[in-house]
Amino acid sequence: MKKFTQTLKEFLMANGASDVGFSRVSYQDLEYAVTIVVKLSDYVISQIEGAPTYTYFNHYKTANALIDRLGLLCGQRIEERGGLYMPIPASQTVNGHNTYAGEYSHKKAAVYAGLGTIGKNALFLHNTYGPAVRLGTVFTNLPLETGEPLTESLCDGCGLCVKSCPAQALYGKSFSWENPDASLLDRKACSDYMKQHFMHIGRGSVCGICINKCVKHFQEKQAE
Ligand code: SF4
Ligand code: SF4
16 A cells, blocks of 8 residues: 555645645545645735735635645545545534534544644644645545654644733643643634624634644744
């Protein structure tokens, strides 16, 4: 399966993925996951100052559309190989017990694949691109060569994201493997703030202030 895993990665990257990883996390009887990473524009994110921009909202949607397309293409390759697949939409909340969550946590699959870690901003921090990414996940029953979670956090705890959040929605806690499901974010406070303040920009579904602060910090650290 090593060869197929590598071929799948090369195929997805040739079609627009910025990075691809593989993990052993399950969705029902599908025991392997493919994580698709699409990098966002540094320039677009740099323009988010106190509020999302119209361009950021469009860019966010475009990246999600690419991820969903790549998820379908990935699934087609898996089916051709005799496997089953289940693509998790890039951005879709599922009504039910928790109205702010999707069908599965993209971040969890990405962390188990060893592509990055989770920051105090509750965002996935990619090992090269920091938080300037969107994620997708495709589950399959086809065995894949999987990665290993990173041992050190990519978040240095600077707290800039926590201080910058206008909704005070970030608790300031760090992700820990002892309690990986502990919440770092008051999702309701974040969502309510976006709906109250940014309905005219991103239909109340994007903000990006905490991404902006973290991307700047991440880039400064990389430049040191
Ligand atoms: S801004 Fe600082 S504390 Fe917040 S996630 Fe990024 S590195 Fe971590
Ligand atoms: S998206 Fe905005 S409101 Fe939500 S946690 Fe980040 S800065 Fe706060």
